Amino acid sequence: MGQIEWAMWANEQALASGLILITGGIVATVGQFAQWYLGAYSIFSAAGVLICLLEYPRGKRSKGSTMERCGQKxxxxxxxxxxxxxxxxxxxxxxxxxxxxxAGFLLATILGTACLAIASSIYLLAAIRGEKWTPIETKPKERPQVGGTIKQPPSNPPPRPPAEARKKPSEEEAAGVPAGGPHENPMPVTDEVV
Structure with a gap:
């Protein structure tokens, strides 16, 4: 069984908590809560937007492939x-x-605060395990060679029967001799010219 890469979980958790902080900050600011300035902090000053910008690019996994987010580069x-x-x-x-x-002192942003604290603890676990963020480098796509992709063209014209139903040629047929000897016509053929 493979080792869990905790940073991937923390990345998703932190990005979601940043979005939750932005949403809670909007609710607190528009609703003119008693401490609405903490809602504005959750949106603009640092928390929500900074976290979303920092967490949007995924890091490269140590093993396997990593799928890039749209516009991540x-x-x-x-x-x-x-x-x-x-x-x-x-x-x-x-x-x-x-x-x-x-943001933990405002009811509208307490959920984002809790999610961000959980993401923080997962990042701490990832750091203890020695994980590090590395960017996903996109490699230029190699164009396939036309002659290299086709091994052998098909010998039968379409429609072709499935591979199991195809008749395997015997050794004699491969040499040009039909199986079962020469073919004899069951009806006698006579050449009558009128």
């Missing part, structure tokens, strides 16, 4: 610029925990 360049600040999961864990604290 543009934000990957931005995340790569900050180097160890964004690729180190210890820093991400403490950053997420720190960003979640102010």
């Amino acid at each position: 543009y934000l990957t360049r931005v995340v790569k610029v900050f180097g160890p600040l964004t690729s180190n999961y210890y820093i991400r864990a403490f950053l997420h925990l720190g960003l979640s604290v102010p």
Whole structure:
């Protein structure tokens, strides 16, 4: 059984919590809650938008393939610029925990805060296990060689029977001699010219 890559789980959890923080911040700001400025913090200043921008690009898995998110390559360049600040999961864990604290004092953003605290703990576990964020590098697609893809063209014209139903040629037929000897016509043929 393979080893779990915790950073993939933390990435999904943090992205979802960033979206939840943005939504809760909108509700708190528009609804003019008593501490609506914490809702504005959850949207604009740092928490929601920063977390979504940081977490949108997926990291490359150590084994297997990783599916890129739509438009991820543009934000990957931005995340790569900050180097160890964004690729180190210890820093991400403490950053997420720190960003979640102010939003925890408002009812509309408490769900996003809890989700972000969970993502922070998963990132801490990933960091302890030695995982690190590496960008997904797209390789240019190689065009297949036309002659290299076709092994042998089909010998029968279409429609072809399934492979199990096809008759395997015997050794004599392969040499040009039909199986069962020469063919004899059951009706006598006579040549009558009138």
